[in-house]
Amino acid sequence: MYGKGRIIPALILFLGLMTSPIWYKSGEASKMPKPEKPKDYKECVAPTQEMRTSHMVLLNEWRDDILREGGARTGKTPNGTEYIRSLQNGCMKCHSDKKKFCDACHNYTSVKPYCWDCHLQPKEAM
Amino acid sequence: MRILTPFIAVLALIAVGLVAAQVPGGQALIGIVLPYLAFALFLGGFAYRVMQWAKSPVPFRIPTTCGQANSLPWIKQNKIDCPSTKLGVIARMILEVFLFRSLFRNTKAEVHEGPKLVYGSSKFLWLFAILFHYSFLVIVLRHMRLFMDPIPGFVAALEFGDGFMQIGAPVFYQTNAIFLAAIAFLFLRRVMLSNIRYISLPADYFPLLLIFGIAVTGILMRYVFRADVVAIKQLTHGLTTFAPTIAAGQISPIFFILQQADAHGRCLHEPHPEHDQQQPDGPAHQSVE
Amino acid sequence: MAIMKADKLGVSVAKGPSMMTGAIPKNDWWDVPAEFKPGKYCYPAKQEIHEYHQKSLPKELGGQPRVWDPESDNWLLPEGWEAIILNGLKERLDKFRSLKIFMDCCVRCGACADKCHFFLGTGDPKNMPVLRAELLRSVYRNDFTLAGKLLGKMAGGRPMTFGVLKEWFMYFYQCTECRRCSVFCPYGIDTAEITMMGRELLHLVGVNTNWILEPAANSNRTGNHMGLQPHTFKDNIMYLCDDIEEITGIRVEPTFNRKGAEVLFITPSADVFAEPGIYTAMGYLLLFHHIGLDYTFSTYASEGGNFGLFTNNELMKKLNAKMYAEAKRLEVKWILGGECGHMWRVLHQYMDTMNGPADFLQVPTSPITGTRFDNAASTKMVHISEFTADLIKHGKVKLDPKRNDHRTVTWHDSCNTARAMGLLDEPRYVMQNVCNNFHEMPENTIRESTFCCGSGTGLNTDEIMELRMRAGLPRANAVKYVRDRHEVDTLACVCAIDGNALVMEGEKERETGLRFEPLAGMEG
Structure with missing residues (x-):
């Protein structure tokens, strides 16, 4: 092998970089987020799995529908429970703790929604 | 034939992903076994190839000189294009590897009646190659949010910059669009330009189609079929800590699996020379005068 | 050996069907055989010149001196000439890292295509530096890479045949090793090196030109x-x-x-x-x-x-x-x-x-x-x-x-x-x-x-x-x-x-x- 002095260190550097997620904070156990669910309410506006994947789409739809199209301010769950189509007055009514609910997953997956650029953050989270 | 075969190969990969996701144990195969296998093959193949190259000596200093050499003190040397110091060689290599400098020189020749030859500037290949590679890099780095915990600051910064137009939810990334446009350009260029089509091999179309497939499935997963990001991270981060878990029923099945199948195909595909470029021992532009 | 009149040649360059004027060959390049006609090739070395070289250089470098005609279908090649070429290629891959990398790293982006003076003047696709190199690379892939061994033609591999050898003799002698293409290649692939290796391999089986020897x-x-x-x-x-x-x-x-x-x-x-x-x-x-x-x-x-x-x-x-x-x-x-x-x-x-x-x-x-x-x-x-x-x-x-x-x-x-x-x-x-x-x-x-x-x-x-x-x-x-x-x-x-x-x-x-x-x- 020729040029060992340069090639081997460069190769090790490359392999190290490629596997860096393995070395990165490897000592710390992985923490799965455990969003705190409201105790008093059993039902959300859509099934849990759909809410997990698509709540942001729902929020956007509400915003566009109400603010731009003049849509209804309330909706009904499949079981007939009425709710307010609003982040602050609807969602946050049950999921009142932003830190323990929203942030848990958002921080885990590096999602930074810009909801709170306009909306007032709930007091306990301030 | 040259396009059809790789196209069928990519479709076949997608089909395998589709089927395997429904079969018992298939998710574990594609989500856990194949990723490890593919990654190991990629790293092993990369190192093997570099070592294979390194086994041959470099007896002669034969770089192409692209500027005035170091000569008389009053003649201005082109220190980058005809370097005489290590520093110059490194500068030349960095510009070549990171900015595709030779490609930037590209011209287009035409023959007219006379015969008269005309040369025009032609920088599209350079532009789209740069866009392709750098948006690819940003996309890969962005994905580190799924492989690292806590998430490093640069990943968050990249995500913020990439989505700064704040269109839609989940937010739209510019690099996704640029990436697709660049692959489309590179692919169409191969198909439309008669001389490039003439020289192209299945091995040239395959990676383009495969990468295109990965990009499209990835985008569908984010915007259309809605994957459960937390469950995905549980798996992907689990892979890096050697404790992978597939959360039952939570991973939006089909397209996550599709993406997996495709991305593995990509990793299994022989280490692409593009990566090899990053070796500081790049082929011709290396030697000190 | 009729030489085309200059004015006719000029018209042929600008108007004749060639890749420079937009004509696309019907067949894939590996299905277009090299045809030797007067004016298209350099004369082989005279036997006594070839014999002279055999006296002072290792014999295996020059092949067998003989009288042969490029236009014929029998070049009087030595027994097992294919193996001689493949062994020669292996030896050179082990000797020159440049060759090895140039064989591996081309992605056929085509930046070199219209940089070659031979291509600009002839419009012959095989005078695009990328295809000139592919003539050798296809053989390399077939016999020296895993993909080529497994997938053969699908991976762009070609076995070493007389047809390939003819292409080599034609197109490695339509390259002046000027290296203009290497200035534009994003990988720095140097066609001069490839042409040099191609010519070395041709010499191994006694295929050469008098004007050089x-x-x-x-x-x-x-x-x-x-x-x-x-x-x-x-x-x-x-x-x-x-x-x-x-x-x-x-x-x-x-x-x-x-x-x-x-x-x-x-x-x-x-x-x-x-x-x-x-x-x-x-x-x-x-x-x-x-x-x-x-x-x-x-x-x-x-x-x-x-x-x-x-x-x-x-x-x-x-x-x-x-x-x-x-x-x-x-x-x-x-x-x-x-x-x-x-x-x-x-x-x-x-x-x-x-x-x-x-x-x-x-x-x-x-x-x-x-x-x-x-x-x-x-x-x-x-x-x-x-x-x-x-x-x-x-x-x-x-x-x-x-x-x-x-x-x-x-x-x-x-x-x-x-x-x-x-x-x-x-x-x-x-x-x-x-x-x-x-x-x-x-x-x-x-x-x-x-x-x-x-x-x-x-x-x-x-x-x-x-x-x-x-x-x-x-x-x-x-x-x-x-x-x-x-x-x-x-x-x-x-x-x-x-x-x-x-x-x-x-x-x-x-x-x-x-x-x-x-x-x-x-x-x-």
Whole structure:
């Protein structure tokens, strides 16, 4: 092998970089987020799995529908429970703790929604 | 034939992903076994190839000189294009590897009646190659949010910059669009330009189609079929800590699996020379005068 | 061997069906066989020339001497020639990392396609550097890569067949190793290296050309391509001295094989033998006389050119070795080199490894100006234009550029001095000082992007005149451009083979005329 002095260190550097997620904070156990669910309410506006994947789409739809199209301010769950189509007055009514609910997953997956650029953050989270 | 075969190969990969996701144990195969296998093959193949190259000596200093050499003190040397110091060689290599400098020189020749030859500037290949590679890099780095915990600051910064137009939810990334446009350009260029089509091999179309497939499935997963990001991270981060878990029923099945199948195909595909470029021992532009 | 008339050739280049004019071949390139017709190939080496080489080089490097005809379907190849080629390829892959990487890393982006003068002039797809390399690469993939072994044709592999060999012989002799394509390649793939390897492999099975092997044989025997023996070499130079005396009234007295001279001067033998080189040589003689340089010619190292470069590494090394051998024997301090592009490529990129280091020589220092040529610290060999530019800069030569006022001049960078050395501004500085009317050719055709004259690498033979004219088109086209725009009438070159009408004015050196008159006519 020729040029060992340069090639081997460069190769090790490359392999190290490629596997860096393995070395990165490897000592710390992985923490799965455990969003705190409201105790008093059993039902959300859509099934849990759909809410997990698509709540942001729902929020956007509400915003566009109400603010731009003049849509209804309330909706009904499949079981007939009425709710307010609003982040602050609807969602946050049950999921009142932003830190323990929203942030848990958002921080885990590096999602930074810009909801709170306009909306007032709930007091306990301030 | 040259396009059809790789196209069928990519479709076949997608089909395998589709089927395997429904079969018992298939998710574990594609989500856990194949990723490890593919990654190991990629790293092993990369190192093997570099070592294979390194086994041959470099007896002669034969770089192409692209500027005035170091000569008389009053003649201005082109220190980058005809370097005489290590520093110059490194500068030349960095510009070549990171900015595709030779490609930037590209011209287009035409023959007219006379015969008269005309040369025009032609920088599209350079532009789209740069866009392709750098948006690819940003996309890969962005994905580190799924492989690292806590998430490093640069990943968050990249995500913020990439989505700064704040269109839609989940937010739209510019690099996704640029990436697709660049692959489309590179692919169409191969198909439309008669001389490039003439020289192209299945091995040239395959990676383009495969990468295109990965990009499209990835985008569908984010915007259309809605994957459960937390469950995905549980798996992907689990892979890096050697404790992978597939959360039952939570991973939006089909397209996550599709993406997996495709991305593995990509990793299994022989280490692409593009990566090899990053070796500081790049082929011709290396030697000190 | 009918040569197409220049005007018809011009129409054919611009209008004939070719990839340059937008015609797409119906068949895939691997299904288009190479056809040998008169005018499309260089003649094979004469049997006695081939036999001569077999005496002094390892036999396996040259294959079996015989009489064979490229146009026939039986080239009288040795038994098991395919294995000979594949073993030869393996040996070279293990010897040169460059070859290995060039075989692996091409992605067929096509940036090189329209950079080749042979492609621009012929429009033949296999003259795109990428396909020229694929001719070899397809065989490499088939037998040396896992993908090729498993997938064969699907991975772009081709077994070594007679058809492939024919393609090699055709297209590795339609490349002048000018390396223009390598300037544009994003991976720096150097087609010259690939062509060199292709030609080496062809030689292994005795496929060769006379125009290369005969000068190489001459050089091996007498020290120069022309086969000039020592007394003839000396006589020729003395004739030049007589001419000089007649023109200028000055008697110059060069010395030969003089031990203890400070400088050994080596130039291609064409300079002392044939027009236009002799005018260049007269320039040298006058210049050295004027500055009182303590130099000597060698009648053994009487050739700077090295046709070994066009055959194989061993022959190149052997022919090159005489320079250092003579420098050692004559106990000179350093070597001054005349023109000749490929000579400088060998000196600059190969000699140091092949035959160096030349520890017995000193770092060249101009005795006239005291300038130390540190860039030549390793090879101990200085190019005449560096040396002359330094003289002019120090005011050591009296120049009257007005004497050249009747000429308008442009400069042709030789491929090798430009792209294997970076010798660009020294000759331009000399030009500035010897003539008042100077115009550059268009940007894309000079300096590192310079076009080959179309006759390098042993392709300056008359049997392929049409190919040479086609290959010379891009250069001629650029010359015509400055002729039309600036009334340029003189093309100055660093190499006698490139030019044909030296303008000799006393101290001025190397201003050679345009060899492209027939081509210029063709364009008109």
